[in-house]
Amino acid sequence: IYSLCALMLVINEVSSQSVTVEAAVGDSVILPCSSSHHENVFWQYRDAKTLYDIIDGKENFHDQDGEYRDRVKGFPSEFTKGNYSIRLSDVKLNDAGTYSCKIPNFRTVRVELKVNDVLVCCGAAESFTETSVDLGQNVTLKCEVSVRDVLWFLMKPSEPPVFILRSFSSIILEPDYSNTTFSKTFSLRYNSSLFIHNISTNEFGVYYCSQTQTGSPSDISRGIRLYIQNHSA
Template sequence: MFCCVKKTRTLELSSLCVCVLTVAAVTTGHGNGAAPKPFVGILNTTEHRVQLKCEVRGAAPKPRVAWQDSDGNILRAEKPQVSHRDGCYHITLLTTVTRTMTNHFLCVVTQVELSHVTEEEIHVPGAAPKPFAGILNVTEGGVLLKCEVPGASPKPKVEWQDSDGNLLPAEEPQVSHRGDLYYITLLTTVTRTNTNRFLCVATQEELSHVIHDEIHVPGPGPVTVVVPAGSYIILPCSLSTQESLGQKRFDWKKDDQREVFVYDAGLHFNNGLPGQDELFRGRVSHFADRLQFGNASITIRNTRVADSGDYTCAFPLHQRETCNITLLVGAAPKPFVGILNVTEGGVLLKCEVPGASPKPKVEWQDSDGNLLPAEEPQVSHRGDLYYITLLTTVTRTNTNRFLCVATQEELSHVIHDEFHVPEQLFESCLGVGVLIAAFVCGVFSVVVLIALSVCVLYITV
């Protein structure tokens, strides 16, 4: 029914116009340019966030477009991308979301003048975020490691592996279920290997999704831990004798003066014991269920750059035993990358490094590690942290894979995110599909699909 003249574009478009207008005559449902049901999809997925795209393909008068969560709350979104062709508005709205209890989001299109509202819903799969791996305890028998997968659906399989990929024995997983999401904790005890590196791996076969976190267990001597701001960190410390600390005292200090956490025979800073430094109030806790094993480890939540320093844990009744840890906060988190725009000149990619100190160097690279030209970085400074955005325009390569790399030489810290640009985005047929969609503004989305189908035929004939 839909004809493509391979060599004569003018004839091709003329034929298309006749065909599409014929369909429009019988499928137009709203008239006056009432917005069709929007098209929604997932544009990009990272460990913690998902970028959603909503497209309204032809409407008049200009509609208001908004993203909402399942409770009807308006979500923050980027500035709408609006074009006006043949009396009709075409609008694209991007938003970045994190997982919720339902993972359902709506794009809502409203035309007050026509008393017309239409919407489309999308469910974001609960792909497991990057696990958190940390040291829970150190004993003569080995090092107790803890892995947490904080919210995933469907239920992931969680395993500990050594650096060669060999499966490690572990305790029974601790599993809780909140809403649609599973929260899993897995403990294992490891001994020294040739690398002292271990991986916690979360696998969701239904989503073809595998993600891991790696931890390096330091050898004897001072321990240095490097973490991003806003993260969760365990400072490990235990008595070598493994005797119970339930009726004893231990005292964590920062830089030998600031009181971080004190436990004294059941009393501590979280149940009424006074004296905690204001910097740490409400952010530090211990492991009550591990006291019986001599474990004095603590956690610090929502880490800040000001937390950086030297930490010591002392036992007044065991003066020869202390734990010494250096904490460095501000390591750049994994960048967030996505597609910002598609033009005839290529695909515009955006990389965001959301909060790091010291200021990282941010670069775009191709899959071979070659540096790509980029625009001037956009840098903002909030408190002690740098927020950096870097844009680059890419063209087709043999892999279509590109990396955004953040480097902090002062911390010996390098982290990156990789992005694959779909081959279709480099195809020239995109302009033809848009042209046809604009020409038949106001009809059901089936006409847009017809236009896209014709475009595909034109390429593949």
């Protein structure tokens, strides 16, 4: 899925190295780290929370902080090549900060993660279409963004936008839901269309899809407003 060779951090043999990466809310991001030394590597957030350990060349999740469970993955097949990068999925605003890849007695690679709140730019899509639905109905919303790797959001009046899920360009990968309960109501169809099952008043509002990683207004679809006749969304 990812070109690991391109993402590997090429660094000189020094004691410390820093790099900055950016991601959007709900995105997945690679935190790079590589070295030709050691089989023990320890990833931490702000030098306090444990994300991912590699001990004797093998993954170890024993001390992993619960906040990162099922969100952090390494690339074991790349360990022998010196690639100790990790993938952090379902990025949240509070994931921003400094991550450290610690290789004892050799090197610490510090990765500064900047998180862009793509939610705020949904409002940049000024126009939207309207779709009338009935309670209990199923409906499919088409994503106008010309990629399959997208984010879906729901906006309601006077409420902050809600990130629903992220789709991936690879058909092998299941969508990432911001809340597991959303999988009971929302799913994906062809070309990253959003399928909504058994609509209730909770699903009324304006839906947007956005291309991942950029979050610029040009990468956001027109909104689709779901409503019932004579019912305020």
